[in-house]
Amino acid sequence: MFSHIMIGTNDIERAKRFYDSVLAVLGIHESTHNVNDTGQKRLFYAHNGSVFCITEPINGEPACPANGSTIGFTCDSPEQVLAFHSAAIANGATSIEGPPGLRDNTTGKKHLCYFLDLDGHKICGMYRCN
Template sequence: MIGYVTVGADDIPRAKRFYAAILPALGYGVTEGPEGLSYALRPDHPAGLTEFYVKPPFDGGPASTGNGSMIAFEARSQRDVRDLHAAAIAAGGRDEGAPGFRAEYGAAFYVGYLRDPQGNKIALYSNDPAEPGRDG
C-alpha cells in the first residue's frame, strides 16, 4: 500500500490553483505551510488516508518531472472525470489525453490525462462497472 506521494513544484501558488480545481472534489482537504501543500483524504474516506504532497525539492534545486511517472486519482464517475479534467485545464493544466475509454484497458476504465503546471503527469479515472462501458 502506498502511504503518500510527493511531486515537486517551483511555483506553489500555480500548483495550488491547479490542484484546488480537482482534489477537493475527490475528497481531499489541503493544509498549506511554508514547506508547500499537503493534501489528505478525509479520515472516513473508503480509500484510507493516502496523502499527496506538492513541495519544492528538498535539495533546493529546480523541480523536475519523472519520465514515465504518473499519479492517478480515482473519480466517482465518468462525468466527474470529464468535469475535473476541464476544471484542471482551466486552472493552468495541460491536456495530455482527453477523457474517454482506451482500447488497452477494461471495458469500464474511463480516463483523462493532464500535466500540472510543473509538468507532472496526472490521470483522472473512473472504473465503475455500473456505468456504461465502451462495449455496453
Template sequence: MFRHMVLGADDPGAARVFYDATFAAIGVGPASPDTKGRFVYRHEGQLFIIGRPIDGEKATHANGGTLGFFAPTAEAVHAWHAAGLANGGSACEGTPKERVSPATGQPVTVAYLRDPTGNKLCVVYEQEQA
C-alpha cells in the same frame, strides 16, 4: 498500497490552485500548509504533498512517470479535466475517453493532464461490470 506521494513544484502557489481545483472535482478537500511550506492533501488516510524540492534544486517531472487518481464517477473525470485546464494545467493524450484498461481489462473512463510543473497525471473511473 500508498501512504503518501510527494511532487516538486517551482511555484507551489500555482500548483495549489491547480490541485485544489482538480481534487475538488473528484471529492478531495483543499490543501493545508505544512511546516516546510508545502501543501498537503489528505484523503482516506493517504497524503499527497506538493511543494518546492527539499534540496533547493529545480523541480523536475519523471520521464515516463504518471500519477493516477480514482474518480467517483465518469462525470467527475470530465470535471477534473476541465478544472485542470482552467487552473494552469495542460492537455496531454487528448480529451477524456472511455476505453478498456490495459492493466485490468475492465472498462474505464480516463483523462490525462500535465500540472503546472509538467508532472503527468491521470484520473480514472472504473466502470462497474454488468
C-alpha cells in the same frame, strides 16, 4: 499500498491555487501548509486514508517531472473524470493522450483523462467500470 505521493513544484502558491481548484472536483477541499526542518514549503491533501503532497525540492534544485511517471486519482463516475479534466484545463493544465473517455484494453474498461499539471507532472483521473 501507498501512504503518500509527493511531487515537486517551483511555485508553491501557484501549485496550491491549481490543486485547490482541481482536487475540489474529487471532494478534496483543504490543503494544510507545512514548512519542513530545512525550510521548504509543502502542501498536504488528505483524502480517504491517502495523502497527496507538493513540496519545494529539499536539495534546492529546480523541481522537474519524472519521465515515465503518472499519478492517478480515483474518480466516482465518468462524469467526474470529465469534470476533473475540465477543471485542470480551466486552471492551466495541458491535455494529453487524447480526450477524456472510455478506454477498453487488457486491464478492463475504464474512463480516463490525462493532463500535465503546471509543473509538467502527468496526472490521470480514472473511473473503473464494473
